[in-house]
Amino acid sequence: VQLQACGGGLVQAGGSLRLSCAASGRTLSSYGMGWFRQAPGKEREFVASINWTDGRTYYADSAKGRFSISRDNAQNTVYLQMNSLKPEDTAVYYCAAALFRNFHSDYDRRSNMDIWGRGTLVTVSS
Numbered sequence: 001v002q003l004q005a006c007g008g009g010l011v012q013a014g015g016s017l018r019l020s021c022a023a024s025g026r027t028l029s030s031y032g033m034g035w036f037r038q039a040p041g042k043e044r045e046f047v048a049s050i051n052w053t054d055g056r057t058y059y060a061d062s063a064k065g066r067f068s069i070s071r072d073n074a075q076n077t078v079y080l081q082m083n084s085l086k087p088e089d090t091a092v093y094y095c096a097a098a099l100f101r102n103f104h105s106d107y108d109r110r111s112n113m114d115i116w117g118r119g120t121l122v123t124v125s126s
Contacts, residue, residue: 003023003097004023011122013085013126015124016082019080028078034097047062056102058107091121
């Protein structure tokens with residue numbers, strides 16, 4: 001499967017964006033999915049993930065209450081709705097897929113992911 005993230009852009013603080021991650025080559029219904037981000041000069045960090053079978057979701061503390069991950073298996077797409085954006089949310093956002101994976105206490109590990117898409121840049125101005 002190949003992943004392509006889109007939906008990034010420039011937004012003012014307090015605004016919203018919805019990122020999409022579309023898959024080609026294989027259905028996303030077989031994958032646990034995650035969003036990660038990488039700010040300039042920093043390591044890639046976990047944002048949110050959603051399980052393969054039960055749809056359970058997990059969030060980084062920085063994303064709780066503001067971001068929402070969802071999936072539409074019929075559209076073969078995963079979304080990240082981002083509200084109340086802050087300048088510190090500025091980063092390249094990546095979607096990733098883990099085959100046949102339900103996450104548990106390891107929900108935030110990059111090593112869980114088998115496939116990574118190309119990122120989309122989100123810039124939040126103050």
